[in-house]
Every structure is written in structure tokens, then in C-alpha cells.
Amino acid sequence: HEEPLLFEHAHEAPESLNLPGVVGPISDALKSFARKKPANIPGLSEPETVRHFVRMSQWNHGIETGFYPLGSCTMKYNPRVNEQVVRLPGLAHIHPDQPEDTTQGVLELLYETQQWLGDISGLPHVTLQPAAGAHGELVGLMMIRACLDARGETNRRKVLVPDSAHGTNPASAALCGMQTVELKSGADGRIDLDELKAHLDGDTAALMMTNPNTAGAFESDIKEICQLVHDAGGMVYGDGANLNALVGVARPGDMGIDCLHINVHKTFSTPHGGGGPGGGPVAVNETLAPYLPVPRIEKHEDRYALVHSDDNSIGPVLGSAGQIGVLLRANAYISAFGREHLHQIAEDAVLNANYVLHRLKDRYHVPFAGLCKHECLLTDEYQNSHGVKTLDIAKRLIDLGFHPMTVYFPLIVHGAMLIEPTETESRETLDAFCDAMLEIADACEAGDTDMLHEAPVKPFRRRLDETKAARSPVLVWQEQ
Amino acid sequence: HEEPLLFEHAHEAPESLNLPGVVGPISDALKSFARKKPANIPGLSEPETVRHFVRMSQWNHGIETGFYPLGSCTMKYNPRVNEQVVRLPGLAHIHPDQPEDTTQGVLELLYETQQWLGDISGLPHVTLQPAAGAHGELVGLMMIRACLDARGETNRRKVLVPDSAHGTNPASAALCGMQTVELKSGADGRIDLDELKAHLDGDTAALMMTNPNTAGAFESDIKEICQLVHDAGGMVYGDGANLNALVGVARPGDMGIDCLHINVHKTFSTPHGGGGPGGGPVAVNETLAPYLPVPRIEKHEDRYALVHSDDNSIGPVLGSAGQIGVLLRANAYISAFGREHLHQIAEDAVLNANYVLHRLKDRYHVPFAGLCKHECLLTDEYQNSHGVKTLDIAKRLIDLGFHPMTVYFPLIVHGAMLIEPTETESRETLDAFCDAMLEIADACEAGDTDMLHEAPVKPFRRRLDETKAARSPVLVWQEQ
């Protein structure tokens, strides 16, 4: 059903919500600043408000309604008990500046989360502060830069970034006042050691790498890569977006990574919420530990403390200690698996990705052979000859009941389709998805491609004009 | 999207939920009773379970997704805060047999609810025990019978019930060991005083009446009706299903009603839940008060008590003190209005019903002229000549985004359509509904009736074969 905009509801606002509080005069001084025109926020009654948003929600695909094979996004099931526990009044209705003795419970949980992320990553010192993965990248680079500066190596400002990397990597480097140099990937989609060597020099601050990389392949030369960078006086920054392939199975810190951000909204299943909030804790080794941002969560004997300043610290990078509610959910997710089962996350995630790859590899072009990790990469090469592109395949999947995979990323292959099933999908769902993909391949070969170009036809809206939206942007509603 | 039955999911159950508790031996005596074959309950993982039920939920119409003009059902908005407060651990996780000093909080709320319902109905003595409206009818009749028996009038077993009454009325009388005599309604759909007089005699136990009646009309002769019944030595039972028209405006007890059940899932907005749980407290006057069921909730100075026995009581009618969570929601609904605003419920409900009646009365046959109360009654008489019946109109409304009204009830008119908008619907929604009804009337007149006979075409399923379901009932899934 159609649902108008809030602003289009055809009546004036009903009497407002009944509110508690003090009824009384405000100061004359304040009155002189009174707002002249009302903001024109349309008030609805509670029944109308609920119906408005419930109806709109029905236009959305979510993990709870269907499969999300979004490569590099790790869209897994979000446990309901996590939603329950973070709403406990003692966790939801507390202020960050309450006296420390009134917040020991939350500090204990956060401290534990730090310890666990350190253990899982093999990088024992953790800040929970970064609000998202990209924010974590920035914070990690800040620490690397601070460490190099402390060594007097203020010339080291060059950051090497493979051309397969997430786009945030170079952006974060720029924001950290550093210059990016792009590394061309090898023929297997992995880092080319010669290319790396050619770019390492005395100005190199860091290599930023994603492992498994965005083609879903493990960088098997990881040990040599790290060695080369370290030998050149640089550091290795790990983009933890793909940690789901490794959790409980291998630890980036053991491989030589110096610094890693962890997307808790990916690996540790905090809900994506239609775009956020995320969480991007950063784990570092001993070398970088002095530079962790403040506030830090520390344990002093039996008491937990928020430490707000430290001379070596890069300083604060957020107005608070982090996206607390998100981090608590991550703690709950880890708790549910525990040390006995945590490895099963990576094992099932990798199993599922390889299974999909196996079922599709004869009908879709696979640019890089071999095992994949938690996601597999295909392209539209076979379908191009039938006039069908990745975008068409993606949109057709919508009509078949699936969210599309990640498309046109990584940039190193043409028409990329990156598929990440995660550990929380059943074989039944994977088979249904693969069947849909094979049906699309069949349709291409049979020349039955109209429904691909027209897709999607089933959802609430069909293909939307993105050019129009960008050319003359309308970002707010204007009453007609 | 289609969603298979739980039993059709194509894989064996995953490892079960991790559970707390004692791991240890069970007694040998118990082992000898071990179940031989597993029950064959299909276990799903948590992600699959959530997706299964979320998808199924999307096939439902609910108050939160659209309008429900269901006459005599009072489908109003169910406040979300009520859902929040009844889930407080101190209300949700308490046992009915806990020591009384550990349940004073809930007893206080329930006692208050009793007092309020007594005040609102004008019948000060209330039992919260009945689990639904029909259950309340039975309990009310039990009390009437007990009172008559105590007077030695054990011959009084006749219950007069208008032909417009809810079908549960005669059924409840039968279950109470009484005989129903049907009263034919007058030409205006109301109780015919002569018909009533003709049936009142020394065997009459009670008149069961609904006021406003199921045609949506107030029984303006209520005072005389009650007087006649009382003069004949009988009592007047009020079916409170339609209390929404009166709440805060007039009190059944003041009119002479002796006993009234109150559907809290109607008037006081506790959610219908797809069929229940409901709640049917019964309010009575002084005469009937001694016969109230046990357990009773009483206040003794500052303490609240559950009283489990009383010599005059009709005894227990449920295994507990009532549908507690439902009753607490009713308390919250009344709290939100309070004495200042409670009358607005009835006023807006009646306004809305009359508004709909006014907008539709020229295009749909109105069997009984005059004001309506909280619901209005139409018939399909005008549409019949175009080959269209009430059922077709109802199903077409589905395609237009509305739940159908109550159809073919009351039985006293042919092709009845009973429309109850409630106080929580906006003029905007009422207009949209009336527009849809007028569009249907237009279509009939234009002979454009195919879409009426074929409706609904939009929902997940089209018209279902009810005859087939009833002829060879399949109530449980059999693996093929």
C-alpha cells in the first residue's frame, strides 16, 4: 500500500502527547529569544504514527525477511536476546558522566569486550571508541602516525593501498594527512610482492590491507608481506571488514598485522539498522598501545575506570567512549558462542561461501581460481554476450526474493558480483539462492532476458532514477 | 513470498538451543516411562525461526497496518506503552501462588482496575476472573442464578434474549442450565416492549440485552425495560460488548442493569492477538455482589489479598484470578485518559460512526433510521439488484486496503454490514474508507462488478474454499 509522507497527512496535528515535568514560567531573558515561526513539524496521533512507520517498514528487505548475500558486508542474523539485554534500564538509561561507582556494571562489560576482541584478533590492546569501520581506519592510522612521529620519522606519510581495497582506506589516509599510493593487484587478485617491494621506501608509513581480501581470497603471503613492510620501517594496518573468515581460526596479530579495526556490525552481528549505528573498535600490538585514544576503559584491581587523558594518546576521536549499545550486543554475540564454538562462525561462513562458489562456478565466470574464504567473487562475463549485466542480475534477484549481492566491487574485475552468505544461512536458503542464480543464467542462455532488464517488477517500487535525484537534489519536502 | 510450513523445511534440526539448568541423572522410576518415539517437533535454528514467523506475519492485516471497521468488535489502536509495562519482570515473572507480601504491587493494580470498572459501569462490585466476554456472560448468569436460588426461586430458568443478540448469549444460558427464549425485535431494531411483556413471567430469570444493541442503536426504553423485568422478578444482564459507546458518558448500572460483562479487549484496547487472549470482567450491583466468584481481590486496610473462598460465592470459574496481563493493559489504557478525558472515547467513537453513516446513507440501505452510537448498520439491498452481495463488498474492501466490516450480523436484517470505526481512527482514514465504499457503490451501478466477484486479488491468498476445509477437515500436518 501507498503511505503518504508525514507532511501530506490531511489534517492538523491533534493535541500533543501528554508529558510529565514542570509547568511554570520560563525566564524573561529566554523569552526574548523565542522562536518566531513554528518549525512546522507535523504531529500525528499515536495510532497514525505507528501505522505510518509500520507500513513503511513493510517496503524494506531485512535479514529477518530474507537472504542478504552482500559481499564484504557480512549480513548475518541479529539475535533477539541482544536487543532485549541492551534495553535493560541499567544499560540504556545511564549517562556517560555519572560517577564511576554508579557505572561499574557497564564498564565491566565493556572492559571484557576489549579483552575479548584483543584475544580474538591477537592484538591485545583495544579501543572501543571508533563509531564505524571507516572511523576505525582513521584512528588506526592516527596511532601509526603518532608512533612514527614519536620515533622522529615524521617523513613517513605514504600509505600503500591495494587497488582491491575498500574505498574508505584511501579516504581515511587522506583525512589523517597521509598520501595514498595504489598497489596493483597480481593476476590472482592478491597482493603482488614485487609491486609491494617496488613501493616500499623510507617514506612509507603503512600498508593497509584486507585479509581475506575483497575478492574473498586469503593473502597467503601474509607473513612475507608483513615482514617486507616491517623491514622497510612501516607498519601493517589490517582492514577487519573480513574478519568473519578468521574468527576463532586464525589471528591477524599472529601474522604480523600491527593494527586492525573490527566491524562489530559485521563479524559480531550488531544490527545494520538501515545504515548504522556501526562500531569499529581498533586492536593494536604493544608498539602502538601507548597511542590508543582516550577515554580508555581500564581495570584497576577490582574497579573499572574511564581514563580521560594520557600524554601519549592520540586524544579523543569521539564525544564518548564509543557506540556503547552496539558494543554490548557484540559482547552478547561472543558470549553465546564462547571459546568452545567461536571457530564455528568462520568455519560455517567459509563452508557456505565455497558451497555457493562450487554450485555457480560453471555458469558464472570466476575471475580468480582456488578456495575462497567467507565470500566468493563472480563476474557477468558469460552473461554479457547475452546483453545482460551485473546490475540486471542483481535486480532480477529482487524479484526472486533475494537481496542482490554486492555489485561492481571490488573494482579490479569487470562486472563484479561478490557473494557472502555468512554462517547464519541454511543450506536450504543457499540452494534456493543458487537455484535462482542458475535460473538467471538459463534465461540468459535462452535469450529470455526481458525480465532481467525490466526487473524488479515485484517490489513496492521499480528501478529508480538515480541521475535525476543527483542532478537536482531534493533533500527536504517543500509543501506544494 | 511463500513460506513453507515448519514441517517442510528441508533439513534436519540443528543442534538445539543452549539451555541453563541441572545436568544430571533422572530417576530410574521415571526412566521406565520414557517416551518411545520422539514427538517429531521440527527444530529450526534461531535465524530460520525468526524469518519463518516474520514472513508469515507479513500476510496479516492488523490494526497497525490498516483500518478495521469491524462492528461489535471495537478494533482500536493498542498502545505500545502497555506492551512495555506488562513486560516488567515484577509483573511478567511472578507466580500466582507466591506469598501475598511478594505480590502487593500487582494486587494493587488489579484492585484499582476492579474499582475503576465498577465506577465506569455504575456497578461497583467486580470480578476480573472471566477470560473473555462469553465467559463473562456465563459467570454473570451463574451469579443471577445463584441469587434467584438463594431466594428459593429455583424455577426461574428462563432467559429472554433478543434475536439481535450476540450468539454467545443463548449458548452461555444453555451452559448455565437455563433455557433461552428469543425476543423478536421491533421494526426499529430495538426491543419491543409488548414482545418483552408477553414473555415475562414467574419463570423468567433474566433478560440479556446489549445496549447499544447490535444494530448500533441505543435502547432508549432502557428504564422501562429494566423496570418491567424487575417487576416480573427477573434480572437484567447487560452484554458489555458495546460499552465503547457509553464509557464516561453514561453508566449501565444507573439505568437498571444488574450485571454487565466488560470486554477489555474491546473497550479498553487490549490487543486481540489474532483471536485472544481477551478478558471479560463482570460488574454487578449490591444484590449480586455476594455471589461473585473466587478468588477475589480485596483490600484489607493497606494490604491487598487474594481471597480464595466464600460461602455465597458461585466458586471459581478459572484456574487463576484472570487474564492478568490483559487486565493490566486495560488499567494502563484507562490511566492514559483518566477522569478528565475518558468520555472522549465514547464521544469520538460515536462521532465517527455517525460520520460514516452520514457519508454512506444515500448509497447504502440503512435498515433503521436515526442516530447510531459507536457503530452503524447498512445492508446490501441496493447492491443486490446488481448481483452484488455483502460478501463481495467485503472482499473488495480487502483489495482497496481495508479489513472488511462485520458481515451478516446482526441476523435481524438481510445482508448486514456493521461498521464500527472506534475513536482511534482519523477523519482522513474514515474518508478514505467511505470513498472506497462509494467507489464500490459506483461500480455496482455502472455494472462493473467483475472485480467485486473476483475480489480479493491483491492479498497473499484469494478466496479460500471453506466448504472443502469443513467437509474433510485437515487440522494437523501429515508428512507426505
Added chain:
Amino acid sequence: MRFLPHTDTDRKAMLETMGVSTLRDLFTDIPAEFQIDKGSLEIASTLSEAGIVRKFTRASEKNRNATNSAYFLGGGTYHHFVPAVVDYVISRGEFLTAYTPYQPEISQGTLQALFEFQTMIARLTGMDVSNASMYEAATATAEAALMARRVTRKTRVVMAGSVNPRYRSVTANYLSRLDGEYVEVDMGAFGTDLEKVIAAIDATTACVIVQYPDFYGSVYDLAPLRAACDAAKCLMVVAFSDISAFALIESPGAMGADIAVGSGQSLGIPMGFGGPHLGLFTCKQKYLRQMPGRVCGLTTDVNGKRGFVLTLSTREQHIRREKATSNICSNQGLMCTAAATYMALMGDAGLEKVAMHSAAALQSLISQLPAHVSAASGARYNETVLSFVDNAARDRFLAAAREKDIFAGIPLEQVDPAAETNHLLVATTEMVEEADITGFLSALEVAK
């Protein structure tokens, strides 16, 4: 008022449309003498939403609840674990705020859930069919007696004294206004004396009602009763309180029940001070058409697609009116959805685990009891009766347990007025941990 969409402008405009001046002009059919003044009721003053939250929070905190206690209360209501998923599913407006699914095209969510519920309840109880639920167990037991009278066209009902006293008293109450005899068979020990029950059967008997496991937790063989019922051509009705038992022990169906009724509260529904709970009603296929309450059945739509409808509604009172055999008009719809969600999440293995933990906790407790406290003998699932030397000893123990935040059991006379005052009804679930049992045992010290 936040729940009311109209402004006074709306009201005025609507009244104008109708040619009416004031809202009260719409009430002229109500005699003036019966109209009350605005604000004249004695109910409390309006509360803001925050005020409602405060009021209920304060009341909630006056109660002591199970989440932070060791919990041994049973007697028909059990503190089993409720997964967050269950509450989420039934909180969704599409289930929560839906009406009874009389319009099946836009109610398939509720209906498929009911069909799955019926199937799983039938499987768990070992019965052929289930209805779509009753209010709760006591009234379901009464309805079972009524149904047996319809099926057998006989009117005498025999009730074992080991059935939950509340089921007995409600059933007795329901039957008291109808023709026919109601007989309760007195029980000696804290268990079921089947011989006595069988002795009470005669040719006029419509049904015998027993509980299994019985009110005292006793598990016993129903085969002799089945044979006696066959001989007397009466129905065997089996009631139960904690359905979790049947993941572990033989089901009522396997024991030969014609009708099995009881509580489904253990299937993901919080105790809630006694309600809303979930009444279950199951029977043999051949008695299907005499079953009370709503039923969901499989069918097809005009396109031939599988769908579900409420069916067999000729039994419902709104069609046959005076001939109605039951006045039941609603079910516990939302609780069915809760139970279906719970069972789907558990599966056979999870349900069995719940049952094993529940039984193991009782066994652990019983096996460690000191000499001055005795437990009832015989096979027990998760409930039994502990007997103390006297009432004072028991109450000393209860007080000591309360000190340790242990709800140790229900004084038997509180539920069963006929019982002596030195007994305690004790139940265990998977929420009982070893530490809770240790605490319980140490509090027993004072009961010497």
C-alpha cells in the same frame, strides 16, 4: 489525547458535515437522567506516558519476581525459560493487533501459525488432533467433561482426586448446573490410586478424568484405566499441567487418552501471575466434530494455492445459537503463536533438554534431602510433595529460604484446602541451577 487523532477542528467539521451542533447532540437517544457529567467519575487523573511507566514500574518493584530468585513454585504454573525470539514475534503488530482470522485472505499469518501449533501440540501430546487453544487448563478440563457427555450421551463424570484442585473445582462448578452426577474419587497418598478411580466407573459414566503427571508430579501407567474405560464405554480424559513432560515421558496419546487437555504455559509463556496462559485441547480424530473451541484447517484458494481457514464453525454459537454446545467464542490466539514459535525454536532436542534438566533438578534435590524431610514416593517428573515433621518446621524452612531469595514451594493447603499443613509442593525447571538446590538444602537445616 495521544490516542485520539481528532482535533476540535476535525470534530467541528465532521459535525457540520452532518448538520449537528455538538457532540452531545449525538447522544440525545440516551435519556438525560443517565448522562453523567464530564470528569465526574472517580477514576484517577490522566497520566502521561512517562507517568504510566513510573506507576507500573513502582508496582512491579513492590513484587518479588523469579528472575532474581531461586524458584521452586509449580502447581500448574512454571518458571520455564522464555526465549527473546518468542516475545519478539508476538510483539509484532501483525500478530499482536490482528483480529480473529475470519477473513482468511488477510490472516494467513495467524492461520498458518495456528495450523503449525495444532500439529505440534497433537504430536507432543500424542493425540490425533488439537484445537486452536482454550482459555487455560481448568476451563479446558471442564470443557473436556462437557464434550465427553456429548460424545457418550451419558452424564456422569468421574474425577480423580489427584487432579489439580483448581481443575477439579472449576469442572465441578461448570457441571453443577447441568443434569448428571459428578464424582470425585478421594486419594490417599500424594499420587493417583487408579484402582479407586476404576472402582468409581459405572455404565452411566461419560468419562473419567485423571491427571498425568498428576498434581503431585506422580507419573504412572494408565493402561489399567484404558481397559476399564473400554469396558464401561466411557472416555478417558487426561489432564496435564506441564506439557514439557511429554518430551521425556510417554504421551497421553500413547497412554490411550480419548481427550487430553492441559496447560501450554510452559511453551514460552511467562507466569504472569496466572495469565494469560494457554489452554490445550486435543482428542482422537473420531471425536473431532464434538471438540469445542476454534479450529484451523487446511484448504485451497481459488487459484489452488494452499491456505488455511477457521473451520468446523457450525459448532460455534454464532451460527446455531440455541443449539450451541459451547459458549467458547475466543481462543488464546497470541499464545498459540508464542507456543508455535517456542516449539519451532526448540525442536525435539530442545524440548527434551528442557525436560531432562527439569527432571534432573528434581532428582538432584530429592537425592540430597536430609532425614527430617521426606519426598513422596514413586516416579516423578519435575514436581513432588515434601513433608515436614510439622507445620512449624515447614514454615521455618520457608522463612529461611525467603531470606536467601528462594521461593521454595507452595504450601499444599494453599491450593488444596483439604491438605494438611506440613506439606510443600515443590517443582523444578531448567531454570533451577545446582546452586539453587544447594541453597534450598542448606535452608532445610532449620526444619529439623
Added chain:
Amino acid sequence: MRFLPHTDTDRKAMLETMGVSTLRDLFTDIPAEFQIDKGSLEIASTLSEAGIVRKFTRASEKNRNATNSAYFLGGGTYHHFVPAVVDYVISRGEFLTAYTPYQPEISQGTLQALFEFQTMIARLTGMDVSNASMYEAATATAEAALMARRVTRKTRVVMAGSVNPRYRSVTANYLSRLDGEYVEVDMGAFGTDLEKVIAAIDATTACVIVQYPDFYGSVYDLAPLRAACDAAKCLMVVAFSDISAFALIESPGAMGADIAVGSGQSLGIPMGFGGPHLGLFTCKQKYLRQMPGRVCGLTTDVNGKRGFVLTLSTREQHIRREKATSNICSNQGLMCTAAATYMALMGDAGLEKVAMHSAAALQSLISQLPAHVSAASGARYNETVLSFVDNAARDRFLAAAREKDIFAGIPLEQVDPAAETNHLLVATTEMVEEADITGFLSALEVAK
């Protein structure tokens, strides 16, 4: 594991399909030396769901929370009322578990909510456009400085000392690695000295950042600053902490802001120990294409129906990579939906009521202060600084208040390390009742 659908049978079958023997054969590309043994991590042992609930409940109960306290803490995070509807809407899986709406056809729910959010935020702040949110206020302030640098192609940033110290320190931190000057203007009293700020502006200045109402709650006229910015051709950036103010006082837009940034936490989002909150970013239409973060825009689908998409994404780093001007890649999507729901429920009238109650509570408190405690002068919205005779007096008061379950304020030096230790930052909202103020005042007795 309850979150994992596979059984070992599934795993085996899938491996067989692939011709692989064991799960670990899928990890042969990871050098053996880096593979760790199962169970070798030091994280805790697996917990059941009930165990997780218990663990978090215990932790929660170790904290003291606002629901049962009188609450006067502010400084950027406020205890405003959160309606149940807001939490319900964002708990629905369709909003909660949806991905970023890059596939607009199946994301119109999120997108329309974002569009409504943007519109209402623009209206409330009096600005032309809003983006679809930032992490929170401090980073949003830093991003405003970066944007001003891009717009003006100048690099000097002037920051008023009356801006929230956390916004200042994060902004300073962000700017410290880039070329250009960052100047903080020292403030004397607990308010904003605009003359000093204006004096710090020069021709190389990209922007001036002030807070309104400022960190100390002071409300003041920005017209002189607007004029000075025009003269210097630099942008006026206005930060804010409690957006509820703008239902009552003139908005940043009306005051002439080029960019307005701040926190939307007051719009239906619980304090949550500091996050997740909601960063707001608004600006004038003409600077639209330099705005960081996600933006939702109106368009049509191929059928001509209105719909919404994320737009202006050329600004996003995944397209231009090295030329990206911001590394922001996510927003606080769910919090936007929460804020949109909250605002829809409130409307102008409700928002104004929140603001009036919040301001009235502060006025009530200030007007009853005893002589030994002084409040900062000038117009205040819902926050001010109380000054005590000395640190000991203040801390005696804080202790006395704590005894009465009153969180009376934030010691100023806790947020602003430069502050003396006899001050207290005190905030009020509509959750403060008269009784709370009475309690506060009576606790002040000990501060003589």
C-alpha cells in the same frame, strides 16, 4: 549453536558436494602456523540465552540508572522521555536488520524515513538541508570544520571556548594532522564572549565555530557574528547539544548559520552511556554538494511513482577513492528512524511542550537557589553552571544529593579539565518534576 542452521550432516553433505573432506580443508590457504586450536582462545565459556540474560541483568543492576532517580545531568547527553512507540518502531526487523538502502526498490521504508528525518531536522534547525546523520555531535563538528575548509578553500578554523569541550578536542584532533591553523578563543565567564570570537577572525579564516545554546546553556544573539563572518567571507558554524531547544528559541538557521551541527540524542534516543547517539549535520542549500555523509533524495521510478534514493554519492569514497573528501561511510540510520518517529509523535506542539517544561524546570530551580549557591547569569535554556563557595561545599552537596537518589549535575572539571573545581553543570528536562527540584534544593543545605 542456536544461531547456526547447519547440522554436522549438512556440513558433511556440503563438503561432499564440493569433494572436500573436512572443514579445515577449506582453510589450507592459511599457513598452518597461523591456525589456532579450537577452544584455545581465552574468551569466556559459551552461555545459554538465559545465561546471557542473567549476565547482563547482573551488570545492569550494578549501575544506577535514571528511571528511578532525579536526574540533572547534561553536558551533551540528556534524559528526555523516550516514547514506547519509538523503541517499537526501531525494534521491527524490517528497520533494525536492513542494510544501507543502496538497493532502493526494496528499501523504501528506510529511505522515506530518512527523507522525513532530513526534512524535519532542516525545519527544526531552520536550515535549508540536512544529511542523513553523522555518528554524533563531536565528529559532526569536526566534519563541519573540514567542510568549511573545502567550501572556502581556506584553512584557518576559529573555535569558541564555550563550545562543548569534547567537540573542541575532537575537532582539534581531526585538524591537527592537516595543514592550517586551529584557534581556540578562551572564554571568561560561563557563556560566550562573541566580541573575543569576532576578534579572532581574519581573512584566512575558513569558519568560526560557536555553540548555541552554548556548553554552559547560555543563549545569545548571533547577529554580530553573522555580520563578522560576512565581512571576512568565512562560514558561521553553529553547534548544539540539545536540539529540543529549537522548539522554543530561535533556530541556528534563523540566526544565520551556514552550517549547523549537533546532537539529536534528545529526539527519542536513550542516553545509553554515551551511544549510539545521533549526529546532525545541516547547511545552506548552496553548500549542499560539499556536505559530508549520506543523503537521501527524492526521485521517481520507471513507472513515474515517487520514490527515494541515496544520492550525491559521488561524494562518497567508494567512487572517487583518493579524491574522497570524507571517510564517512555509514550513518546512524536506525537513530534517524527513531528521531523521525519521535518527531512525528510530538509535532510542533509536543516539541514545544518538551522545551517549555525543560526550561521551566531550570527556571524553577534557579529562582529558588539559596544565597550560598550562584547560577551563571544571562539567558539559559535548560542548562547552567552552579558555583559553590568551594570544592568541598560542592562535593558535600553531591554526596547529600546521592543519598536522596539525585544525580545533581556534572562536576565541571570532569568534562572541561580547565575548569575550577567548585562548579557544577546542571541540566533539566521534562523528566524533572517539582519534587525533584525540592529534593535538590534541600540537599543544598549542606553546601553552606
